[in-house]
Amino acid sequence: MLTGILSGFLLAPLAPALHRLFPRYSGWLLALLPAGLTLYFLQQWLPVTQQGPLLSHIDWVPALAMPLSFMLDGLSLLFALMICAIGALIFIYAGRYLEDHRDLPRLYVLLLCFMASMLGVVLSDNLIVLFVFWELTSITSYLLIGFNHEDANARAKALQGLIVTVGGGLALMTGFILLGQIGGSYELSVLITRGDTITAHPLYGLTLVLIVLGAFTKSAQFPFHFWLPNAMAAPTPVSAYLHSATMVKAGIYLLARLHPAMGGTELWLLLLGGAGAITMVLGVFLSLRATGIKRMLAYSTVMALGTLTMLIGLGTRTALLAAMSYLLAHSLYKGALFMVAGIIDHQTGRKDFLDTGGWARYLPVTSACAGLAAMSLAGVMPLFGFIAKEQLLEAGLNHGHALAPLFSAAIVVAATLGVAVAAVIGIRPWFGKPAALTHTPSEAPPAMLLGPALLAGLGLLLGLIPGLIDRSLLSAAASASLGERVTQPLALWHGINTALLISLGAVLVGLVLFRYWQGFRHATRWTDTLARFGPEQAYHRLMDGLVALSNSQTRLLQSGYLRYYLISTLLTLVALVIAALWLNPDALKLRPDFTDIQLHEAVIAAVLVIATLAAVTLQSRLGAVASLGAVGFSIALLYVLFSAPDLSITQVLVETLTVIMLVLVLFRLPGFLRLTRTRTRLADALVGITVGGMITVLLLSVLGSRYHGSIAHYFITESVPAGYGRNIVNVILVDFRALDTLGELFVLALAATGVYAMLKLRSKGDTTEPEETHD
């Protein structure tokens, strides 16, 4: 199973080379991987649906108790099959759709990585591993939405999707950790058997809300639904794959997966059922208001995601079985419809339903696929979508909760408007007066027709013979989500019952709505003003606020003057030390002992002080440099006196090199000017004295207190036997504390790079730029 997941990541770096070798058939070749994975998962169909889940376990980070563990049960199998099968079709489709695009190889790489991450999400057994893959899907989808990275709009929308989903991911991670703590395990296969413990825990509510936040942002539930239609900035194959069939279903998967562990409570029902119902109705309403082809499809995806969330929230046997059927039906027809939208764009260049019409004669196969898929969306007999919608209605009608009538009403509204949406998609571009085009469109190439034809055809086949999957795959998936065994056969014809009558009524009203579509859009125009208070505006406010906040704090802290940086750094240091001493007044131990000071030591100290004062007050630069040199050499002398020859040599050499560098800089500086006022200089002096005084006090206090024994003894005794060196300082530098030295080396190199960059950047602006001299 691990090989299967990793194969996508492994193939990804090879995809560009493959594309260079076979530029015309790269899509077909790359589709072999997901197709092969589909076959692998089909092989697991019987064992998994009949014998139970397949588990695999590899130690990954044993120290953190984090294994790479995977589980393949009915639910995972359903998702994995959809991901791989639709993935294969998308590769074939994208290879032709973006044939002339310069960055097609990059799309392949990203799609492969995305597919692998998505498989990881639905197959992971460990919560943390699942989370890692979850975030990977967010990142890859960010790169995919922003695929046309030269387009500022695409970049902004990609960032919006990323911020919303990753923001939710942050909540999800916290929720996972809480769940792992209260459930006593991070393995999903264990957690789903401990539902009673988890739901009874006092932290259950918080955990649930956090996890649900993660799932809702990913699956575009109200009020986070706005990022999904905006993600349509991606190329159409990406929209077809990520934003209809796979990524947005990750949240649904997670909720369905956690239902046995966390579901069945009032909070679960209200949170998921409520948000799902609102999302469903809002999604279908906005879908009918939209005219852009991809936008309408995107909002209808929002509706489907709302429906699925609501069904998982309802959590009954019928509801979960309906959820699984609806999930499959939706993936089939929505994948097909998005690919059809891509064909319309590719062959005619039109992106809006208002500019389309009468093209069935030019694009016969495409229109047939669109018709079948739209019928499935509308829930018309004999498509699989009909079976799913019947179950959906029954799940609402037969639910025992007091709020069930509300849910049922929402379902009826969504079903009715959904028929109108389906009619716009299935009828508007194909029939009626032909929309004027500069050229006669021709039918799409086979590679682009394969996907929609197969998916739409499968929707019809499963509608006619639901026995292919009902007792095996769908039942197994629903069982995994319910936590107990479900075997409920599906049938196209249930006899005349309430659900059928409602369905019939919905179709009729929906068709009437379609007839007066423009009138409906006109009559509901006032709702656009409501959007001004919607969550998308809140998102923009939040982003603007963040930018304003960072602007103001940057203006405050990044003055661009070295002296202010120094002052703020030093004063922060003083404040921290004072705060530490405030909290811990006993730490200061001042027992200065000046009795054994020798005369020559006192002389050197006096020289130090005088040289420092001279450096500060002298009016000439050369004099100041000389005084600083005197300070440095006096310190070197001190090192010699206290038997540290290495330090002393280093100090002398550093002083020498400093003088050399100063000489190189000094003669470029303008003449000495008194630029600052006396008051400023006094304030600077105060800062200097404060910092210096504080460090002095600290050092005296350090000398006066000894918490631990000196480590010098260790170095002295171990230097020769362990480090093979008699020069303890050097042994410490290159062996005992080599990591510190390594860090300092990096700092040095960074400083050199910085100086180099500043010098070169400066000369860029000059007209008399010196050519870089190479030998």
Next chain:
Amino acid sequence: MTRERRIPPPDRNALRTQSLILRTTGFFLLPLLLLFALFLLLRGHNAPGGGFIAGLVASAAIAVHLFAMSEAGARRVLRVDPRDLFAWGLILALVAGVLGLFSGQPFLTAHWLTVSLPVFGELKLGSPLLFDLGVFLVVVGTASTIIINLAEQDT
């Protein structure tokens, strides 16, 4: 190709090459200082010295040469771009650290190899020497990058 060994004539473009005394001493100081740097580097483990100090001495040698001859002359002494020096130094130090990982020990664990040579007697070679060489190169690279590039700035 044999290079002519003589004190080079003043570089017409350089500002600081007018003193014959400085040029003459610079010519002789360079090899001496570099040899001294090497000496300091190798003895560092047992007596005052080591990569850091040796690097500073070598940088001083380069700086003296730069003042005595020219910036181009200093670059010729180094033969490579000084920026490459600190990059290689970092790589050497990292390699010295990674060596320990191969035997399953923590990063930067010292490894020693004792070689018996006919003339020198027993010679202990260890990854700390490699590390010290890295320190040396980073210091030389950093100091000479700054000095040479500063000197090359035309005002």
